[in-house]
Amino acid sequence: MPHTLKLLSAAEASSLDDELRRLFSEAQLAELAGFAFASAIAAEYELPRYARVLVVLGAGANGRDGMAAARHLAAFGYAVPILRAWPANASSYELLVDAVFGHRYTPPPRPPFAALLAALRASAVPLVSLDVPSGWPVDADAPPDGAALAPHGLVSLLAPKRCALHFDGAHLLAGRHVPPPLAARLGLHPPHFAAAAPFVRLEGLRCDAAEGRCTLRADALPLPPSFSAAAAVFSACISLVLLAYAVGALARSECRLFGLLWRPGLSHARHRDDAATRSSTRDAGL
């Protein structure tokens, strides 16, 4: 069964924020999102290929979480400098991280952000956006125009936003700190995350803008623990049966090779023949 992802509108994303702010402090939210974002980036943009990273921050919570992600990326071994302005050597970086706007952006961009988005758009360095590609209208039914950012990757936070319908690059989902009862109440329906991973790659994702939904191919998701345990037991049983069969076949072929094939009927017959031979030999006085 394919898994249908819940896509949040800007209003639904804001309600989720309000719920989370009742449960966590701002600092906790930043750390949880920052670590999850950084872990997803590190998995998709591995060291040493993407060692030099430029994280571009906005003034809202998306920028705050981007700052925390930058700190975690630095702890993972990436080189993430702290700069006050767009650097002259931006093209020498190996990865750009867009944490300018999240789901509370309303177009069009005001100065100085219009110039910043244009610089990000013009760069040939791979770009990954956090939660929302900055400048994309969150609830848009149509794909963004040609002047919008075209990120290589998108790491959605907690649930993809509606505009993700129009994104067809590498898509990951980060953050699993929505308590399950709250996720159920909001109908978030998150996919299964592997073990303790704070993110999941949305491989096999198919978004249909006309239907207004994104589905994940069932076989592309990590299996829930109960399924993987059952699968492990099942495959162990199959392996044992095959092994036993192979050992039996090998033993039979070895026996044949040395003329030792044991067949109950045959061995009894031989035994009888031997006994008959012995008694006739005795009778004959030999």
Ligand SMILES: NC(=O)C1=CN([C@@H]2O[C@H](COP(=O)(O)OP(=O)(O)OC[C@H]3O[C@@H](n4cnc5c(N)ncnc54)[C@H](O)[C@@H]3O)[C@@H](O)[C@H]2O)[C@@H](O)CC1
């Ligand atoms: N850590 C967590 O668990 C959570 C983090 N969240 C993050 O917080 C983000 C939402 O944060 P915010 O509500 O602060 O909003 P944003 O981070 O989207 O930024 C809003 C900021 O951008 C400015 N802005 C909006 N439109 C603009 C325009 N046209 N031109 C110039 N400036 C503009 C606003 O004045 C405000 O300062 C989410 O996208 C997500 O990244 C939230 O989803 C809540 C949960």
